[in-house]
Amino acid sequence: MTTILVWACLGAALGPADKGAESAHEKLAPFFRPPAELAKDFGDYRSPLLFDDGSPVKTAADWARRRKEVLAKWHGFMGAWPATVEKPKIEYLKKERREGVTQHHVRIEVAPGRMTDDAYLLLPDGEGPFPAVVVVFYDAKTGVGLGKSVQRDFALRLAKRGFVALSLGSDPSTFYPNKDDVRLQPLSFHAYEAANCYNLLGNLKQVDPKRVGIVGHSYGGKWAMFASCLYDKFACAAWSDGGIVFDEKRSNVNYWEPWYLGYEKGRTRKPGIPTKANPQTGPYRKMRETGHDLHELHALMAPRPFLVSGGSEDPPARWKALNHAVAVNKLLGYEDRVAMTNRKGHEPTPESNEQLYLFFEYFLKYGKALDGPKGRRSHRESE
Numbered sequence: 001m002t003t004i005l006v007w008a009c010l011g012a013a014l015g016p017a018d019k020g021a022e023s024a025h026e027k028l029a030p031f032f033r034p035p036a037e038l039a040k041d042f043g044d045y046r047s048p049l050l051f052d053d054g055s056p057v058k059t060a061a062d063w064a065r066r067r068k069e070v071l072a073k074w075h076g077f078m079g080a081w082p083a084t085v086e087k088p089k090i091e092y093l094k095k096e097r098r099e100g101v102t103q104h105h106v107r108i109e110v111a112p113g114r115m116t117d118d119a120y121l122l123l124p125d126g127e128g129p130f131p132a133v134v135v136v137f138y139d140a141k142t143g144v145g146l147g148k149s150v151q152r153d154f155a156l157r158l159a160k161r162g163f164v165a166l167s168l169g170s171d172p173s174t175f176y177p178n179k180d181d182v183r184l185q186p187l188s189f190h191a192y193e194a195a196n197c198y199n200l201l202g203n204l205k206q207v208d209p210k211r212v213g214i215v216g217h218s219y220g221g222k223w224a225m226f227a228s229c230l231y232d233k234f235a236c237a238a239w240s241d242g243g244i245v246f247d248e249k250r251s252n253v254n255y256w257e258p259w260y261l262g263y264e265k266g267r268t269r270k271p272g273i274p275t276k277a278n279p280q281t282g283p284y285r286k287m288r289e290t291g292h293d294l295h296e297l298h299a300l301m302a303p304r305p306f307l308v309s310g311g312s313e314d315p316p317a318r319w320k321a322l323n324h325a326v327a328v329n330k331l332l333g334y335e336d337r338v339a340m341t342n343r344k345g346h347e348p349t350p351e352s353n354e355q356l357y358l359f360f361e362y363f364l365k366y367g368k369a370l371d372g373p374k375g376r377r378s379h380r381e382s383e
Contacts, residue, residue, distance in 0.1 A: 021366035021368065028355070047327070051066055067299075079185060103144060108197070119140050124162050132213075133215055138220070143155035151348040195231040198214075216242070236369045251272065302328040302337065309355070310342045313346060315342065318340065
């Protein structure tokens, strides 16, 4: 009762922004808690709080060293990135007014010397600086509400809520620099593209570079996950039903395909779930043989917050993997940095999207992603 009265008194003195943060905080609170039966279940995943030699990670300084080890391991599997483009080129092609925001069709530099016009930049009214979000999918039109699915228009919806939004499309079968000389697995290349898009946004006067996130659905969920985990300048991220762990029982969790992590020069396999007759290939095969899984990437997010907007491919049981990221955050002194919502189907719903937008508002619009371990209030303290 005393705690409730204290927060009631504090609430009376809060300004509009603080009240908005408190409202978002209250609505998001349940999603930082796994079901009771999964709260202490870490599955069969090897703890990221163990160095490669088996010694334990005990301190934040240890984690800094372990994080470098994990990052090096994954880049070793997928190919080392070139240096990011610090000031990517941007050309403004067409400007129009849509639903209270300004939309620019743009051509942007996503890799050294590589331009794409499958991109839209959406700006809210005002000078800013605003928080910003990179939205990734097969095509940029979907993110701005010009595609077939009305529930995948993340860029338009976020722009209407006061975010600068960059909607980017790309074919998953993109080989860098070309298919005869593949230096990066395609999914890692897309993550590299997104890192350059962060740099592009960070250079805009309308954007606060400390408050930039990334989101994507399905293939875009995979893309957003790899980008945010591998590039720590993203302040937070949301991954919508992309499949957050390797799961060869789910045909849509298809990291084994050559357009994701299974490319191997001179060797091809039929599309579909790996079998003895149609085995794994490329780095994906090596990762599986050596016991690596995507929970190691999740851990690289700590202490940056992330939301899994789970559907058919990411059910509540994925908490077994997510609990490892929770443990890393706990070591660093943070709580409530790993969230998961769930729906039955793969397609986003109005409810799941509202939760996703609230996540970005709380952590980016209200700056909570920047809170230190002593500066944040956990959800338990408000109960």
